[in-house]
Amino acid sequence: GQQLNQSPQSMFIQEGEDVSMNCTSSSIFNTWLWYKQDPGEGPVLLIALYKAGELTSNGRLTAQFGITRKDSFLNISASIPSDVGIYFCAGQGRNAGGTSYGKLTFGQGTILTVHP
């Protein structure tokens, strides 16, 4: 089945530093999504990417959909303490039709710690 490799697994940074994380896949995705999850809560959508090569920003966050459709990265600039959490990439493949519509494959997550 499809697998996503997300790296790094964890990061410890100082407030104000920039952060970069990425995901690679063994197969092609049509959509790449980046989510953030705080402890005890569900994932919150940060950025959605729909086209190969697409570069999208959301405030201090920037994400890109790789040209090969097999990778994506997320950058966070000028990190702040509230950026702490787990970041997940997720890929959505082609519509398998019928009852498998829109399934996501998740990366393993990147745990971000920001020291004030």
Place this chain on the structure above:
Amino acid sequence: GAVVSQHPSWVICKSGTSVKIECRSLDFQATTMFWYRQFPKQSLMLMATSNEGSKATYEQGVEKDKFLINHASLTLSTLTVTSAHPEDSSFYICSAKRTGHSNQPQHFGDGTRLSIL
């Protein structure tokens, strides 16, 4: 917006009890909803895809008689953990996908912490 409400937030119950978790899309219709399970410090694991008006599709290794899914309307899906045991303790999260928009992302509820004693 795209708000997904999940209830209850947490539940503690005795072994052998059946527990129902609700997932509602508050401001959009969702033909398809998804149920995930998440263990501490791990990623989300898809359990099943819930389809309005038809049977759910379960992932390999997930017992459909153990985890009953009902998606009776375009805004509500329920997951019932039947005869729950301590090994069923976990964080269960639902998501919903807006009807009619093939590329729309999944929006997640806040999860349900299930603890079986």
